[in-house]
Amino acid sequence: MDLISLYPTWYESTVGSGWVVAFIATFHVLASHTSVGAALLFAYLSHKAYREDREDLLDFIKKYGLFLLVFTYVAGSITGPGIWYSTTVASPNGIGALIHSFVWKWATEWVFFVIEVVGVYMIVYLVGKVDKRTHMKISVIFGVASLATMLIIVGILSFMMLPGKEAWFQHGGYLNGFYGENTFIQLAMRMAFMFTMTAVVGGIVVAGIKDPAFKKEMARKLGWLGIISTLIGAALFQLYLKAVPDQALLVMENRLPTYFEPSIIAVLSGTLAYFILTMLRPQVLVQAFAGAMAVVILVAGLWPEETARESMRKPWVAGQYVYSNQVIGRDVPGMGIKSQIPLLEKEGILKAHPFTPASLRTANEGNKIQAGKFIAMVYCSNCHSPSKTGIRPLSRYIPDNITEARMEKYVKGVLTTGNIAYMPKMPMLDSEVKALSAFLVLNKEGGEKAVDAAIHQEIQARQQAKLADSAKNKIAALTQEGK
Numbered sequence: 149m150d151l152i153s154l155y156p157t158w159y160e161s162t163v164g165s166g167w168v169v170a171f172i173a174t175f176h177v178l179a180s181h182t183s184v185g186a187a188l189l190f191a192y193l194s195h196k197a198y199r200e201d202r203e204d205l206l207d208f209i210k211k212y213g214l215f216l217l218v219f220t221y222v223a224g225s226i227t228g229p230g231i232w233y234s235t236t237v238a239s240p241n242g243i244g245a246l247i248h249s250f251v252w253k254w255a256t257e258w259v260f261f262v263i264e265v266v267g268v269y270m271i272v273y274l275v276g277k278v279d280k281r282t283h284m285k286i287s288v289i290f291g292v293a294s295l296a297t298m299l300i301i302v303g304i305l306s307f308m309m310l311p312g313k314e315a316w317f318q319h320g321g322y323l324n325g326f327y328g329e330n331t332f333i334q335l336a337m338r339m340a341f342m343f344t345m346t347a348v349v350g351g352i353v354v355a356g357i358k359d360p361a362f363k364k365e366m367a368r369k370l371g372w373l374g375i376i377s378t379l380i381g382a383a384l385f386q387l388y389l390k391a392v393p394d395q396a397l398l399v400m401e402n403r404l405p406t407y408f409e410p411s412i413i414a415v416l417s418g419t420l421a422y423f424i425l426t427m428l429r430p431q432v433l434v435q436a437f438a439g440a441m442a443v444v445i446l447v448a449g450l451w452p453e454e455t456a457r458e459s460m461r462k463p464w465v466a467g468q469y470v471y472s473n474q475v476i477g478r479d480v481p482g483m484g485i486k487s488q489i490p491l492l493e494k495e496g497i498l499k500a501h502p503f504t505p506a507s508l509r510t511a512n513e514g515n516k517i518q519a520g521k522f523i524a525m526v527y528c529s530n531c532h533s534p535s536k537t538g539i540r541p542l543s544r545y546i547p548d549n550i551t552e553a554r555m556e557k558y559v560k561g562v563l564t565t566g567n568i569a570y571m572p573k574m575p576m577l578d579s580e581v582k583a584l585s586a587f588l589v590l591n592k593e594g595g596e597k598a599v600d601a602a603i604h605q606e607i608q609a610r611q612q613a614k615l616a617d618s619a620k621n622k623i624a625a626l627t628q629e630g631k
Contacts, residue, residue: 150495152500152501153241153476153488154474154500156503158238161537164533166238166530169231172234173231175223176228181338181341182346182349183264185342185345185347186212187287187293187294187295188343189343190213191284193209193287194206194271194280195284198281204362206275210272211356212350213268213271217269221265239465239474243466245466245469245470249325249467250304256300257300260293260296260297264290268290271283302331302334302338303335304326306326306330307325307467308466309393310330310392310393311325312327312331313327317478318481320482325467329391333388336384337381337385340381341378341449344419346370347371348374348441348442352435354370354426354430355435355438364430367426367427368427371426372423372427375420392460395570399570400459402570418445464477472572473527473574475488477573489573492576497580498510498511507610511580515606516582517602517603518607519580520587520588523576523583523584524542524588527563527574527584531571534591543592543595546588550589550592552586558585559581560576564576
């Protein structure tokens with residue numbers, strides 16, 4: 149029997165697997181982007197300190213660098229492996245697609261990351277121990293290495309939305325997959341917001357400056373950096389939207405909440421207002437206020453941006469050939485990849501999935517709810533939570549008082565055919581359609597408790613049937629012996 153490359157489904161019942169990845173990724177992006185922006189800021193400030201013989205600027209670099217060590221390189225280094233773990237179990241085929249396409253590029257990024265980590269230690273601990281010119285060179289190397297990590301990662305992130313060139317599908321090739329219009333626009337946009345983050349986090353360091361004149365100078369420098377980068381980033385985001393596939397724009401129109409655009413405008417306005425306030429009245433920059441505003445601005449700004457980027461890829465998760473539910477939905481001749489859709493249409497998901505329990509390989513009246521739940525977990529749980537909590541609960545999208553017959557028509561006419569542009573095509577046999585429909589209706593009406601009770605009854609019924617069959621076989625054997 150042919151099997152497809154699916155793995156056991158990881159589902160976190162309270163918030164959903166997608167939210168777990170989102171929580172970790174948002175914090176990691178905050179830490180990593182701040183570090184890259186700060187690295188380039190350090191290169192500028194160290195050059196200025198060298199040219200103007202400014203010890204106060206070197207002291208600022210040291211204090212900000214020490215903050216980065218604790219905030220970015222400790223917390224960021226923890227969340228980095230956290231992203232690898234969570235995405236690998238939540239989206240194994242998606243991560244596999246990235247690794248198979250860019251394994252050496254990722255290895256290169258790690259080399260630059262090592263330089264970056266060593267560089268921030270040298271910047272902090274070599275102030276006053278080496279001459280200013282040497283310290284400036286260290287700062288420049290640190291900045292270049294940090295920027296290189298950003299360039300590499302953005303190229304890989306862009307591939308998740310769309311391969312760089314259409315030729316990649318037919319011919320493969322690292323360069324075809326990595327470099328595209330989307331790559332460089334996203335790089336410029338992220339660099340702009342990266343400086344915004346650097347300015348916001350830098351306010352925490354400025355809050356600790358005792359000299360009023362120097363505090364005012366650094367508040368103005370970071371304020372202008374933040375204002376200019378925020379405005380440029382907002383403009384580049386509009387340009388970025390013109391470089392994404394039409395599919396992504398369709399998803400934005402239909403899947404992003406109505407409050408998305410107003411929330412983005414509110415965050416941008418609040419960020420600009422914060423920078424203007426700190427420039428005009430630097431005395432308001434005390435550490436409690438600066439720290440609180442850093443959390444509010446950065447999390448409020450990152451969360452909708454990362455949510456939009458993740459949503460806009462639907463129904464794909466990588467390279468426009470791996471569906472968000474991990475099914476390979478497209479042939480990629482250049483990489484020797486075959487679509488798994490034809491096999492699923494022929495065999496059904498229960499027989500083609502290598503981890504389907506033996507009792508569920510064929511859906512029937514005796515295992516209908518249990519089989520339906522398994523199908524929902526495989527096909528739907530990466531984007532929808534089967535429970536009342538978590539990301540996009542399934543029950544939210546099902547009308548009240550719906551019948552199984554009507555649900556079957558929807559599943560067969562829409563989901564199995566891929567007629568919704570932002571959802572994967574989900575081939576199923578008729579028996580699987582019935583099982584999934586029964587589960588969805590029961591989950592809508594009675595929730596998880598009703599589903600668990602129904603599954604318990606199905607398992608008990610199967611066990612009783614086995615016991616009855618065993619008893620019949622023993623009686624038949626004894627009868628045969630008596631004869």
